[in-house]
Every structure is written in structure tokens, then in C-alpha cells.
Amino acid sequence: xxxxxxxxxxxxxxxxxxxxxxxxxxxxxxxxxxxxxxxxxxxxxxxxxxxxxxxxxxxxxxxxxxxxxxxxxxxxxxxxxxxxxxxxxxxxxxxxxxxxxxxxxxxxxxxxxxxxxxxxxxxxxxxxxxxxxxxxxxxxxxxxxxxxxxxxxxxxxxxxxxxxxxxxxxxxxxxxxxxxxxxxxxxxxxxxxxxxxxxxxxxxxxxxxxxxxxxxxxxxxxxxxxxxxxxxxxxxxxxxxxxxxxxxxxxxxxxxxxxxxxxxxxxxxxxxxxxxxxxxxxxxxxxxxxxxxxxxxxxxxxxxxxxxxxxxxxxxxxxxxxxxxxxxxxxxxxxxxxxxxxxxxxxxxxxxxxxxxxxxxxxxxxxxxxxxxxxxxxxxxxxxxxxxxxxxxxxxxxxxxx
Amino acid sequence: xxxxxxxxxxxxxxxxxxxxxxxxxxxxxxxxxxxxxxxxxxxxxxxxxxxxxxxxxxxxxxxxxxxxxxxxxxxxxxxxxxxxxxxxxxxxxxxxxxxxxxxxxxxxxxxxxxxxxxxxxxxxxxxxxxxxxxxxxxxxxxxxxxxxxxxxxxxxxxxxxxxxxxxxxxxxxxxxxxxxxxxxxxxxxxxxxxxxxxxxxxxxxxxxxxxxxxxxxxxxxxxxxxxxxxxxxxxxxxxxxxxxxxxxxxxxxxxxxxxxxxxx
Numbered sequence: 144x145x146x147x148x149x150x151x152x153x154x155x156x157x158x159x160x161x162x163x164x165x166x167x168x169x170x171x172x173x174x175x176x177x178x179x180x181x182x183x184x185x186x187x188x189x190x191x192x193x194x195x196x197x198x199x200x201x202x203x204x205x206x207x208x209x210x211x212x213x214x215x216x217x218x219x220x221x222x223x224x225x226x227x228x229x230x231x232x233x234x235x236x237x238x239x240x241x242x243x244x245x246x247x248x249x250x251x252x253x254x255x256x257x258x259x260x261x262x263x264x265x266x267x268x269x270x271x272x273x274x275x276x277x278x279x280x281x282x283x284x285x286x287x288x289x290x291x292x293x294x295x296x297x298x299x300x301x302x303x304x305x306x307x308x309x310x311x312x313x314x315x316x317x318x319x320x321x322x323x324x325x326x327x328x329x330x331x332x333x334x335x336x337x338x339x340x341x342x343x344x345x346x347x348x349x350x351x352x353x354x355x356x357x358x359x360x361x362x363x364x365x366x367x368x369x370x371x372x373x374x375x376x377x378x379x380x381x382x383x384x385x386x387x388x389x390x391x392x393x394x395x396x397x398x399x400x401x402x403x404x405x406x407x408x409x410x411x412x413x414x415x416x417x418x419x420x421x422x423x424x425x426x427x428x429x430x431x432x433x434x435x436x437x438x439x440x441x442x443x444x445x446x447x448x449x450x451x452x453x454x455x456x457x458x459x460x461x462x463x464x465x466x467x468x469x470x471x472x473x474x475x476x477x478x479x480x481x482x483x484x485x486x487x488x489x490x491x492x493x494x495x496x497x498x499x500x501x502x503x504x505x506x507x508x509x510x511x512x513x514x515x516x517x518x519x520x521x522x523x524x525x526x527x528x529x530x531x532x533x534x535x536x537x538x539x540x541x542x543x544x545x
Numbered sequence: 546x547x548x549x550x551x552x553x554x555x556x557x558x559x560x561x562x563x564x565x566x567x568x569x570x571x572x573x574x575x576x577x578x579x580x581x582x583x584x585x586x587x588x589x590x591x592x593x594x595x596x597x598x599x600x601x602x603x604x605x606x607x608x609x610x611x612x613x614x615x616x617x618x619x620x621x622x623x624x625x626x627x628x629x630x631x632x633x634x635x636x637x638x639x640x641x642x643x644x645x646x647x648x649x650x651x652x653x654x655x656x657x658x659x660x661x662x663x664x665x666x667x668x669x670x671x672x673x674x675x676x677x678x679x680x681x682x683x684x685x686x687x688x689x690x691x692x693x694x695x696x697x698x699x700x701x702x703x704x705x706x707x708x709x710x711x712x713x714x715x716x717x718x719x720x721x722x723x724x725x726x727x728x729x730x731x732x733x734x735x736x737x738x739x740x741x742x743x744x745x746x747x748x749x750x751x752x753x754x755x756x757x758x759x760x761x762x763x764x765x766x767x768x769x770x771x772x773x774x775x776x777x778x779x780x781x782x783x784x785x786x787x788x789x790x791x792x793x794x795x796x797x798x799x800x801x802x803x804x805x806x807x808x809x
Contacts (some may be wrong), residue, residue: 157675166675167644169600171696171721173673174703313606319597326599331722333698429644429671429679430597442619443649445596 150397150472153463158347160466166346168432171330176432180348182253187355192248199244200359203277204234206241208360210367210523215493223377223516225509227526228364228392231498237528238360238388239270243339245356247274250337257336258282261325263290263318263384264454264501265297266528267341272306274339282306285324287317290453297532315447318457322431342385343461346432350462357391364523365395376523378512379404382504383475384419384455386464388527397472406464407508409450410477419448420477421460422468435462451480451540452500454528482507484540487530499528500537548637549665549690549713552587553748557804558765560585561750562796563641563774564781565592565608566625567617573786574625575632580789581777582636584796585804588714588750588770589629590668593622593642600670602725604775607782619646623662630663639692639713641668644679652683659689666690666713674706681710690714695741695749697721697733704744714748714770715741719755725775728754735767758802765806773799 153160158180166176186192200206209229217225230238250258258275260282262268268284275282284301288310291298301308314320329338343353368376379396381389383406396402411418418424421436428437430445438446438458450456467473478486483500486507490498498506505524513522530537538545552559562581566574574591581589594612598605622640629638640647640659647655647669659667667689672680674693684691690713698721699707708715717737719729734751741749751764752772761771780795781788 166673167671167679168673169670169696170673170694170707171600171698171718173675174698174700314596314610323597323599327602327723330600331720331726333721428649431599432671437645439645439649441649443595443645443647444613445645 151394153466154347154351158351160463161469162427163434163462163465164347164350165434166432167429167434168346169330171333175333176346176348183249183348183352186249186252192252195248196245200241204240204244205232206359207363207367208232210364210371213494216490219493220510220513222514222518223520223522224518225513226376226521226523228360228523229526230360230388231526231529235270235273236531237266237270237499238357238391239267239341240273241359241391242341242353242356242387243270243274245352246337246339247278247280250339251278253337255335255337256280257332258339259285259325259328259336260339260341261285261318261321262341263321263457264452264532265290265294265301266454266532268306268308269297269300269304271339272301272304275306276304283328284308285311285321285328287315287321288312289316290318293536294453294532317447319445326431341387343387343390343463344385344431344433344435344459350433353387354390354394354463357387358394360388360391360525361393361395364392368523372521375399375402376521377401377403377516378522380407380505380509380522381525382407382455382501382527383460383464384409384457384501385459386461388525390461390463392525393473404473405508405512406473406475407504408475408477409452409455409504410479411449413479414477417449418477419450419456419458421458422464422475423477425458427465430459433462435459435465451483451536452504454499454501455504476508478504478507484537486510487537496526497530498526499530500533501528502526547665548635549588552637553714553769555587558768558806559587559748559750559770560761560800560803561588561590561752561770561772562586562777563590563592563772564777565594565605565612566622567594567612567615568608568778568781569611569785570615571617571621571625575628576789577781577792578629579632580793581796582633584793585800586796588637588639590639590641590772590774591622591626593619593640593646595643595646598643600723602723602775604725604778604782608778611782623658626662626664637665638663639666639668640664642670644669644671648679652680656683656687656689659684660687664689666692668692668694668716670694674709677710685710692716694718697737701740704741708745708747711747714750715745716772717741717749717751717768719751719753722753724753726754728760731763731767734764738767758798761799762802762806765803771803
């Protein structure tokens with residue numbers, strides 16, 4: 144495939160993925176993100192930076208994560224072979240750490256001495272607090288007060304790791320409000336602070352650099368699948384909130400025409416009710432530094448997302464996903480809270496793996512699509528997080544008192 | 546001469562005042578705007594409420610929530626602007642807000658509405674020069690000023706890009722931060738003014754963190770105008786639908802301080 148018709152050469156030099164992406168930030172931040180872009184370009188071209196990133200991923204995070212064939216789930220679904228990319232086995236239990244390692248190396252390279260982050264479910268907050276402890280940098284994590292209440296174990300983890308967790312009470316007190324507050328902190332502390340954004344969204348170059356750091360998932364999976372089966376998978380499936388685990392898996396495969404891809408949004412109580420499916424139920428708009436599909440009303444006021452998974456209830460999505468939807472390279476679907484709960488239990492029962500509620504959405508989608516495929520076809524699912532953090536909310540939804 | 550340029554050519558520094566439209570209700574806003582004019586404000590900034598005011602401190606965040614909580618729609622803001630223009634044919638009116646509510650129906654739609662309402666200028670917090678095509682061309686085509694922000698982080702290399710396509714006035718954000726919080730040292734403002742004035746003939750108004758007549762007077766000594774927002778918005782928060790009196794009182798004190806700053 145030539146560069147001209149590649150799906151892998153986005154964004155353009157202004158940070159646009161087609162009509163999406165861009166740099167919609169206040170003037171105070173603009174010089175910073177231009178500086179970040181310049182530094183990222185230099186780091187990307189520096190073999191020493193890449194070597195340090197690779198070394199930390201191997202010896203600190205525990206990569207490469209295994210590629211696992213799920214025999215009993217495959218048998219239960221009675222169609223395509225189901226394989227998992229086991230990113231839930233990473234240090235801190237999710238894919239988020241891949242990106243945090245990359246960004247903190249960038250922060251250190253830029254001479255920044257203070258780290259801030261936003262978090263929803265707390266996974267990105269924990270991963271950020273982890274790398275800050277590892278490198279000895281002070282860390283402030285903004286977290287919606289609602290999420291602080293429903294993710295108490297992760298709040299405690301962050302505190303153990305030395306981070307200051309700031310509950311955000313503005314708006315609906317969830318992820319989007321935490322991101323607003325992190326941006327307010329950044330704009331007031333531009334001289335020494337690096338903002339580690341947790342998903343492949345925000346102003347350019349964040350969607351690009353988060354994607355690049357997370358692409359280790361897809362690069363490993365592609366090589367592992369070729370080594371194990373001698374072929375590429377037929378379908379990739381990943382859950383999408385902001386979309387960093389999905390873009391990390393998809394991106395290295397985008398120019399393989401035989402590989403279909405399915406991103407799974409959170410349909411919450413249902414697409415006709417409260418949900419967090421920005422692509423299915425939103426339209427393009429501008430928020431948090433980028434143009435992308437957003438849940439909003441006709442005046443452009445942002446509406447609240449809902450999902451059983453705190454990691455998915457963000458009213459936007461990374462701009463590259465908006466573009467991949469528009470150009471038709473990736474298919475997007477959504478599953479409800481109750482379907483995700485069934486997927487969660489199915490994986491526990493058939494494979495002895497307790498998944499996070501985020502990839503439980505991907506598993507639920509696989510239960511619909513795998514049976515329609517033939518037994519010699521391969522579905523590869525990104526198991527982007529483990530479910531320990533979710534057992535309390537799952538118990539509550541199942542009516543079990545712990 | 547446009548209404549905006551006239552406001553900066555009165556022979557004294559201009560007082561620019563901000564309140565959030567629809568706060569506490571759309572019905573209450575006209576009396577508050579009239580109080581700003583009666584108090585002596587030279588330019589009126591009418592905030593368009595947004596669910597996610599990322600550049601604003603607690604005072605204006607709360608104002609946005611009060612306004613949206615009262616059911617304020619974009620149509621209400623445009624109606625408030627249209628009615629203001631009918632009552633005050635000569636007072637410049639600027640809409641200030643965030644990109645999404647301004648561009649969601651397309652920039653041409655928004656610029657048409659601004660033109661029909663008699664709006665003189667637009668300040669959009671999160672459209673930097675790099676994303677100018679999103680809004681700038683539509684406004685300029687209709688003769689509406691796009692008023693850009695310059696900040697302490699806008700260095701000499703960047704300033705020309707900020708000035709390109711700007712008109713009306715330049716809004717200098719005195720501190721790296723959010724609205725209504727800390728105040729900059731007057732010395733740093735004077736330095737910034739010198740740097741900016743070397744590159745443009747546009748009037749420069751200074752804002753962020755200006756709360757009292759004394760602070761406003763200090764800035765007015767070195768700038769063409771001073772912007773006050775959060776202190777007025779706090780009064781609206783405190784007095785609600787009865788805010789017009791206190792707003793006029795503070796505006797009058799600010800206007801006197803700003804207008805006479807260079808005579809002291």
C-alpha cells in the first residue's frame with residue numbers, strides 16, 4: 144500500500160484527521176502544545192528515547208503481553224476462534240500504563256517537574272501515579288467526585304502511590320469535568336507542569352502520541368498472531384471510551400485489507416436512553432481541544448454520558464476514531480450495560496479470567512459476531528483491563544451483597 | 546468609525562465589562578446589561594453559557610451553570626443581543642464564549658445571527674489562530690470583529706499570528722491561568738503592552754483577575770482598556786434577579802477609576 148492511500152499516515156501537519164482533531168485550546172496553552180509537538184517529534188526520532196521506552200515496557204510493565212487462544216469461549220460461541228491480547232496482565236492491570244510510560248519519559252525530556260492527569264474509573268490515575276512514583280515526580284490527579292465515590296479502591300491505590308487525588312465537584316462530577324479541571328490546572332501552571340492525558344483525545348499532538356505509545360499492543364499482536372498461526376486475524380474487537388486501547392490495537396493493522404475491525408461503544412441503558420456512545424448517538428463538535436463526535440444537544444451543550452463502566456462514560460471519542468468511522472475503515476457498534484455484565488460473567492466462567500467492565504463490552508460484541516463467522520476464522524479481542532476494580536459494582540448490579 | 550473603535554477613542558481608557566447571558570435567567574439579563582451601560586461601561590461582553598467552561602474560574606463556572614439551569618438557549622442569547630442593540634444603538638456589544646456553541650450550526654449561521662443581532666465582535670476562547678478557518682472567515686466576511694486573546698505565553702514569534710485577522714481590540718490575558726483568580730503585577734502588564742503595541746495599532750484591553758476599582762485603575766494607567774468579569778458575575782450570583790443595582794454601583798466605581806486613571 145502506498146503512502147497516498149494509507150490509513151496510517153494521519154494526522155496531517157496541523158493535527159487534523161480529516162475534519163476531526165485539531166488544536167482547539169486557549170491561547171495560553173497553544174505555545175505549550177506546539178512545544179510538546181516539537182519535543183515529541185524529536186523524541187520519536189531519537190533511538191535512545193525508544194530504547195528506554197521499550198526497556199521499561201519489558202522490565203517494568205511486563206511486555207510483551209501474551210496472545211491467548213480462548214478454547215472454551217470459542218466452543219461456547221460455536222463460530223470463529225476467539226483470541227485475546229492480554230493487556231490486563233500489565234503492571235497496574237490495564238493498557239493505560241503503556242501511554243503513561245511514554246508520556247512521563249517525554250515530560251522528563253522536556254524538563255517538566257510536576258505531573259497532572261484526569262481519571263474516570265481511576266485506571267489512568269493509578270497508571271499515572273505509578274509512573275510518577277517510579278520517576279519521583281509529584282502527581283495531582285483530578286477525578287470527578289462521583290467517580291471518587293464509586294471507585295474507592297483506585298483512589299486508595301493512587302494515594303498509596305503518593306499522588307494527590309483532587310475530587311472535582313463541578314458539572315456532573317465525572318470524567319469530563321475532571322478533564323476541565325486538569326486543563327484549568329495546566330493553564331495556571333504552564334511553566335513546570337506536564338499534563339498526561341489518558342486517552343487518544345485532546346489537542347494535537349495528544350491523539351497521535353497516545354496512539355503511538357499504545358500501538359505497542361497492535362504491533363505485538365500482529366507479530367504474535369503471524370508467529371502462532373501464520374496468518375492475520377479476520378476481525379479485531381475492542382471497547383471504546385476515548386478509544387486508546389482500540390486505536391492501539393487497530394492502528395498497526397489499518398493497512399491490512401483482510402483485517403476487519405469493530406469498535407464497541409457503551410450503550411448504557413440503551414441508545415434510546417442514557418448512554419455513552421458518541422459515534423452512534425452524537426455528532427461532530429469541539430470539546431477538550433479537538434473536534435470529534437460528541438454527545439450534545441442542538442445548541443452544542445455537552446450532555447452526560449452513562450455507562451456501567453466508569454472508564455467508558457465520556458461524552459466524546461478520540462478524533463481518529465471519528466475519522467475511521469467516516470472513511471468506513473472501522474465498524475462501530477455498541478452494547479448495553481446488561482449485555483456487558485453477561486460478557487463479564489461469560490469470560491469468568493469459560494476462561495477463568497475476570498475482565499474489567501470496559502473489555503466486557505468487547506466480549507459482549509464478540510458473542511454476537513463470532514457465531515456468524517466460520518470456525519477457521521480468527522477474532523482477536525483486546526482484553527485491555529482486569530476486573531478486580533469492578534467486582535463491587537458488578538456485585539451490586541447482580542444483587543449480591545458483599 | 547466602528548462602535549468598537551469609537552469606544553477606545555474617547556480620550557480615556559475604556560472599561561470593558563463581562564456578564565454571562567441568561568444568568569440568573571434570560572429575563573433578568575437585559576436589566577443587568579442596562580446597569581453596565583448606566584454605570585459607564587464602554588464595551589459590553591455578553592457571555593454565551595457553555596456546559597464546559599474550561600478557561601473559567603469558579604465564579605464564571607457557576608454563572609454558566611445558573612444560566613443553563615435556568616434553561617438559557619442560544620436563541621435566548623441572540624434575542625438578548627438583538628434587544629440590547631435596539632435599546633443602545635451606540636454601545637459596542639461583544640459575544641464571548643466557547644467554540645462548540647458558536648460553531649455547532651456552522652460558522653456562517655452563527656455569523657449571520659451575530660450580524661442580524663447587531664453584535665460588534667466575538668471572542669472565542671478555544672479557537673486559536675491555528676484553527677481560524679473554523680470561525681474567523683465567516684465573521685470577517687460580515688464585518689464582525691474577531692477579538693483574539695494574547696497571554697503571557699504568547700511570545701514575540703507567535704504574536705504576529707495572533708494579530709493576523711484580529712480586529713476591534715486585542716484582549717490581553719494578564720496571567721497564565723483561569724478567570725477571576727490571581728492578579729498580575731502591573732510591571733509585567735506594562736512590559737507586555739510595550740511588546741504588543743510595537744506590533745499593532747489595535748487597542749489592547751487587559752483582563753483576568755481584575756476585581757476592584759484600585760486594581761482597574763492600576764492597569765488602566767498602562768493599557769487602552771480594562772476588562773472586569775468575575776467581580777460583576779459574583780454580584781449577579783449574590784443578588785440574582787435584583788443584581789442590577791449592585792452591578793451598576795460597582796460598574797460606576799470601576800468606570801470612574803478607569804476613565805480617570807491617567808489623570809491621577
